[in-house]
Amino acid sequence: MGFIMDLPDNLKYILSALENAGFEAYVVGGAVRDKLLGVNCEDHDVTTNAKTEDILRIFSDCKIIPTGLKHGTVTVIYNGSSFEITTFRSDGEYTDMRHPDKVTFVTNINEDLARRDFTVNSMAYSKTLGFIDVFNGQNDLNERTLRAVGDPEKRFEEDALRIIRAVRFAAKLGFSIEENTLKAAYKKLDNLSKLSVERVFSELTLTLCAKHAPFALDKYRKIFFAVLPELSAMDGCEQYNRSHSYNVYEHTLKALESCENVTPIIAWAIILHDAGKPFTRIVGEDGFQHFPDHWIVSEEIAVKVLTRLKAPKAFIDEVRFLVLYHDNLLLGGKPYLKRLLKKYKTSYIDDLFVVKKADLYAHSEFGIKRFEPYYEKSLKEYREIIENDECYSFDKLDISGDEIKALGFSGKKVGQLLGVALDAVIDGKIPDEKDKIIEFIKNYE
Ligand code: ATP
Ligand code: MG
Numbered sequence: 001m002g003f004i005m006d007l008p009d010n011l012k013y014i015l016s017a018l019e020n021a022g023f024e025a026y027v028v029g030g031a032v033r034d035k036l037l038g039v040n041c042e043d044h045d046v047t048t049n050a051k052t053e054d055i056l057r058i059f060s061d062c063k064i065i066p067t068g069l070k071h072g073t074v075t076v077i078y079n080g081s082s083f084e085i086t087t088f089r090s091d092g093e094y095t096d097m098r099h100p101d102k103v104t105f106v107t108n109i110n111e112d113l114a115r116r117d118f119t120v121n122s123m124a125y126s127k128t129l130g131f132i133d134v135f136n137g138q139n140d141l142n143e144r145t146l147r148a149v150g151d152p153e154k155r156f157e158e159d160a161l162r163i164i165r166a167v168r169f170a171a172k173l174g175f176s177i178e179e180n181t182l183k184a185a186y187k188k189l190d191n192l193s194k195l196s197v198e199r200v201f202s203e204l205t206l207t208l209c210a211k212h213a214p215f216a217l218d219k220y221r222k223i224f225f226a227v228l229p230e231l232s233a234m235d236g237c238e239q240y241n242r243s244h245s246y247n248v249y250e251h252t253l254k255a256l257e258s259c260e261n262v263t264p265i266i267a268w269a270i271i272l273h274d275a276g277k278p279f280t281r282i283v284g285e286d287g288f289q290h291f292p293d294h295w296i297v298s299e300e301i302a303v304k305v306l307t308r309l310k311a312p313k314a315f316i317d318e319v320r321f322l323v324l325y326h327d328n329l330l331l332g333g334k335p336y337l338k339r340l341l342k343k344y345k346t347s348y349i350d351d352l353f354v355v356k357k358a359d360l361y362a363h364s365e366f367g368i369k370r371f372e373p374y375y376e377k378s379l380k381e382y383r384e385i386i387e388n389d390e391c392y393s394f395d396k397l398d399i400s401g402d403e404i405k406a407l408g409f410s411g412k413k414v415g416q417l418l419g420v421a422l423d424a425v426i427d428g429k430i431p432d433e434k435d436k437i438i439e440f441i442k443n444y445e
Helices: 009-020 030-037 052-058 109-114 137-142 152-158 161-173 179-187 189-194 197-209 213-219 221-227 229-234 248-258 264-272 294-308 313-325 333-343 346-360 365-387 401-405 412-426 434-443
Strands: 025-028 044-048 063-068 073-078 081-087 089-091 103-105 124-126 130-132
Touching (some): 009 025, 009 081, 025 030, 030 044, 030 124, 052 081, 109 124, 109 130, 152 161, 161 179, 161 197, 179 221, 189 221, 197 221, 229 248, 229 294, 248 264, 264 313, 264 346, 313 346, 333 365, 401 412, 401 434, 412 434
Parallel strands (some): 044 081
Antiparallel strands (some): 025 044, 025 124, 063 073, 073 081, 089 103, 124 130
16 A cells, blocks of 8 residues: 555545545545645545546535536535546547547546646545556656656647646746657647647646746746747847846746746736847947837737737736836836826736836846836835825825815816826825815916
8 A cells, every 4th residue: 555645634535435435536636746745735636436426426415516527527615625526537539639529437547547647647546545656656756857648749749738738847846857758749849839728828827927937938948939939039139238147038037036926917927028128129329238118019029928818808907017117117206106006006016016126136236236226216115105095096185076066166177176186196296185185276277
């Protein structure tokens, strides 16, 4: 039986319930991998020879979500935790590069493990039957290697998403892709164009947010650029300038590495922030290279890439904002920041400071010294605005439309006066105090 895995109680309950009903039940895939690596795992996938109707019956007291009935997957919510339970299956052909045309339910755990992508993801553990590792996943785990289960070319032909998943797991685990697996991945790169963009976006996002993303995107850039050709011009694009010590792609990966607060939106903004640089490069009178207005071209590229990948509109909107403003030194002080706050959500500005910081610390020593004071100053101003709840919007302004009406104004004039009053408060000409605002309005014009 080998070693005994320490499993969370809720998972033990799920496995026992299946076994008590006469079925085999294993925790499988990422949960086993992460357990062996000693890292915490949130999702527990369970595989069993019980069929969907058996699973529904066994867990009839639990909330059940029919996640993928056609593929034999249901999600069981037990005691606040959710478990994806899938009947043993082997996948058929993927002629559309998206979904298996049909899944075949099988009776043996080994056949189920054979359909899985990488050996480190193909291990299973049962409470009674122990650890099942037919593809030597544990060995590859010790060697920090991602090796396709079976013939890599065939596996990537079946589902080209596995090529991106190889980079995703390199980014998550800091592992390297085994030589033959990598060769096969490169050989099948053309198949990536046939994938559904939603699947690509989801795997890419997981990749960008993963701990070792800079390592994986450096080492496996060929795969990355195959799905994001718009970014390939950054590779090797030098920037001879005192403020930089890296080329554009290296700088971008450095920025991702120095980012302290990666979210999907921030990760995409960082990866795209300088994508316009290769298209705007000039040599200035100072003899250095410059990239005038590169943020505008980067924004265009961001919109193109994320629209093609069918990212949600709100997602694209924020990434656009972050890319467009990433290089802005925010020299206009509090009034400028307040106008940004008036126009955009606070969360956008919070994220902008995260992106700007990541970008800043991916410059040369000289560049960091040069730009750090601007960053620090604007961050301090921004924090003050938020902490002091300073006025930057109509709802914070200490006067309402009705109160302006009560002064004898009507129609469009009311809105216009609200606007000039807010501008005056934002610019610090008058304090946000009702009597001062009324005085200002009375003297206006
Ligand atoms: P994570 O913890 O990052 O979610 P994971 O290993 O759980 O990692 P999932 O994408 O959740 O990854 O997939 C669960 C399991 O299903 C994988 O471990 C793998 O065994 C299998 N799997 C998922 N997608 C594929 C695929 N496209 N081809 C083959 N097997 C796959
Ligand atoms: Mg998972």
